[in-house]
Amino acid sequence: xxxxxxxxxxxxxxxxxxxxxxxxxxxxxxxxxxxxxxxxxxxxxxxxxxxxxxxxxxxxxxxxxxxxxxxxxxxxxxxxxxxxxxxxxxxxxxxxxxxxxxxxxxxxxxxxxx
Amino acid sequence: xxxxxxxxxxxxxxxxxxxxxxxxxxxxxxxxxxxxxxxxxxxxxxxxxxxxxxxxxxxxxxxxxxxxxxxxxxxxxxxxxxxxxxxxxxxxxxxxxxxxxxxxxxxxxxxxxxxxx
Numbered sequence: 001x002x003x004x005x006x007x008x009x010x011x012x013x014x015x016x017x018x019x020x021x022x023x024x025x026x027x028x029x030x031x032x033x034x035x036x037x038x039x040x041x042x043x044x045x046x047x048x049x050x051x052x053x054x055x056x057x058x059x060x061x062x063x064x065x066x067x068x069x070x071x072x073x074x075x076x077x078x079x080x081x082x083x084x085x086x087x088x089x090x091x092x093x094x095x096x097x098x099x100x101x102x103x104x105x106x107x108x109x110x111x112x113x114x
Numbered sequence: 115x116x117x118x119x120x121x122x123x124x125x126x127x128x129x130x131x132x133x134x135x136x137x138x139x140x141x142x143x144x145x146x147x148x149x150x151x152x153x154x155x156x157x158x159x160x161x162x163x164x165x166x167x168x169x170x171x172x173x174x175x176x177x178x179x180x181x182x183x184x185x186x187x188x189x190x191x192x193x194x195x196x197x198x199x200x201x202x203x204x205x206x207x208x209x210x211x212x213x214x215x216x217x218x219x220x221x222x223x224x225x226x227x228x229x230x231x
Contacts (some may be wrong), residue, residue: 001172009121032218034218034219034220042224043205043222043223043224043225044205044222046158046219046220049218049219065125089156093218095218098220099169099170100145100147100162100164100169100209100211100220101159101162101170102147102159102220103159104156104157104158104159105156106156107156107157
């Protein structure tokens with residue numbers, strides 16, 4: 001089955017600086033890579049996703065890059081703000097008819113230092 | 115839409131007791147997922163349904179766990195008998211399903227925090 005590794009497990013950055021979280025996956029059939037943000041005591045919420053037919057996707061201050069050959073993808077947050085403090089999870093899925101299973105990474109606790 | 119609804123939000127029970135968690139997916143969503151979240155194991159998929167049919171239950175820990183989806187608007191996750199190691203936050207999530215191939219976001223419910231003493 002799919003195995004997703006995520007690094008680092010914790011990350012502290014100064015407000016205004018950039019943060020990068022990296023994930024690797026094992027199943028070459030995976031073609032969908034979402035990122036979820038979970039604030040303390042809250043539910044995970046999708047913040048951005050990318051499919052294997054593109055190499056990069058941006059949405060305001062967040063971006064995700066994908067390297068299919070190396071089987072890794074990354075989340076980039078620029079101009080970090082205090083409200084970016086949360087746990088971020090990457091995930092991978094081999095979307096095909098009949099299976100939407102997401103395999104999650106172990107999470108990165110991001111702390112923005114004011 | 116009220117989003118995914120879960121009940122109860124908190125459950126404290128004693129070892130050996132039966133526990134039933136409930137979930138109402140977003141109306142119109144065809145897929146429903148049950149996850150367990152712990153510090154040690156992170157976010158794990160237990161089982162998921164598409165059109166009320168179980169598709170992947172490979173994450174169900176053991177026979178003590180069972181899940182049902184009798185109709186499109188309701189699902190249960192049952193633990194019988196419960197054990198202290200089952201203590202975790204259990205999330206239900208729903209999505210539009212693979213029929214809408216361009217959009218597969220899973221929307222999570224608020225979770226049920228289960229404590230087994």
